[in-house]
Amino acid sequence: MTSLTGYRGAVMTPRAGTRELDYHDDTVLTVAPGGTIVGLYKPGDAPPELRLIHDLRGSLIVPGFVDTHLHYPQTRVTGSASGPLLEWLERTVFPEEARFSNATYAADVAREFTMACARHGTTTVGAYSSSSATATTTLFRCLEDSGLRAVVGLVLMDQNCPDALRVPADRALSEADELAATWHGRDAGRLSFAVTPRFAITCSKTMLAGAAALSERRSLLVMTHVAENPKEENETLEVHPWATDYLDVYERVGLVHERTILAHAIHFDGAQWDRVGARRAKIAHCPDSNFFLGSGMMRLAEPRSRGVVVGLGTDVAAGRSFDIRRTLSHAYDASLMTAGGATAEELFELATLGGARVLGKDDVVGSLEAGKEADFVVLQRPAHAEGKEGALRIATFGSEAGPVTRTYVRGKLVWSRAAD
Ligand SMILES: [Zn+2]
Known part of the structure; x- marks a missing residue:
């Protein structure tokens, strides 16, 4: 008989296909040996195969x-406060990224990154x-060992950047192709490769078109x-004087489609948002970064x-x-200031199931539902944070009051505060 593992505590999760946020005060998240969620059961209704129950009462379990x-x-x-964007890239980012041709440096930072x-x-x-294929392989290896789920992209840059980072289009695209062949779909889909032209300024039209073709x-x-x-x-x-606007640069070469993730999208007008919607591209909303570099605020209501x-x-x-x-806190602030009116529930969904939809993984993760893989975290929960309202407060804006104590991917413990 297959033995199942349970995690008993309060659970809050979005529900796929709805705008609902489910909350259970005392339930058992039940996981099969391969890491798939069997279901959420009341403590007395758990299946007989459930042998081991981790008692997490007093904590909050979320995706x-x-x-x-x-x-x-x-x-x-x-x-490093050296923005705005283009100056920050020149002063801080490009010199740092050039260090990743050193294998030891790349490996050390890969470990720091995955742990963080x-x-x-x-x-x-x-x-x-x-833009280093070697450093990208190092990151993939580290992610493979860490147990985390990831989409990783080799950054494509063949112009308007320091020589140390510039890689000609034919070589960069060939390296991207090799990395995809090696890593895309690794460990039953836990690791994926994404085609990643850094941004239009650092990519020739040849590079952009080649990236679209590879995708x-x-x-x-x-x-x-x-x-x-x-x-x-x-x-x-x-x-790129042949384009009518920034989005058009990517559209003309075939880079904007339903598997495209556009970061920031702060300065789009309504017509540009219509084009994004028509092509079913996805948005990575990064308000903390947008504040720190003084870039502006994306109007969340538009997408x-x-x-x-x-x-x-x-x-x-x-x-x-x-x-x-x-x-998430910054997203709330930006929403208030741009008359977006996003609620904590909506933003919690963006941080979990919404993100999974962006990365094309919402059939696998993003919510705690039967059949999905058991990627979840355990949050410390102060006694005063009672009921669904208290849980939501902790899960959204409560990093300090409700820090992460354990992190699981596919039912496997990948980090624990006790062991840190
Ligand atoms: Zn970025």
Whole structure:
């Protein structure tokens, strides 16, 4: 008889296909040996195969957080206040990313990166690497060992960047193809590869078109940045004068489709949002980064009113923390200031199931439901945070009052505060 494992405590989770947020004060999250969720049962109704129950009463169990946008090689420059965007890239980011040609450095930071994600309860990441294929392999190996779920992209850059980071289009695309062949779908889909042109300024039209072709040929996600900063937008059109606007650069080469994740999208007008909606592209909303670089505020109501799928991204290191709940707090503030009116429930969904939808993994993770894989985190819960309202407060804005104590991916413990 198969023995199941249970985790007994309060559980809060979005429910796929609805806008509902389910809350159970005392339930047993029941997981099969392979890491699939069997169901949520009242303590007296658990199946007889349930042999081991971890008693987490007094804690709160929520789906693992999904960080749809962050940069592994920027881990050590988190908090460097040298923005705005283009100046920050020149002064801080490009010199740091050049260090990733050193294998030891890349391996050390890969470990720091994966630990920082797990420690903050992030179970799935959409991570940009550097333009080094070797460093990208190092990150994949580290993620494979760590147990985390990840989408990783080799950053494509063949112009307007330091020589140390520039890789000609034919070589970069060939390396991307090799990385996809090696890593995409690894460990039953836990690891994926995404085609990742950094942004339009640092990519020739040849590179962008080749990236689109690779995404099409292998059915890969595309990750890139768009409309983050007005000066960036002006430079983009100087570099690509054949395009009518920033989004058009990507559209014309075939890079905007239902597997495309656009980060930022701050300076879109209504017509551009209509185009994003028509192409069913996804949005990585990174408000902490947007505040830190003074880039502006994305109007969350624009994508949501068009049914565009949105997730949250810390955007480390323009974002100042690996804590997706901190990003969620900034998303709330930005929503208030742009008359978006997002609620804590909606933002919690963006940080979990919404992010899974962005990364194309919502059939597997993002909510705690039977048949999905058991990616979840355990949050400390103060006694005063009672009921659904208290749980929501802790799970959304309560990083300090309700820190992560354990992080699980596919039913496997990948981080525990007790062992840290
Ligand atoms: Zn970014």
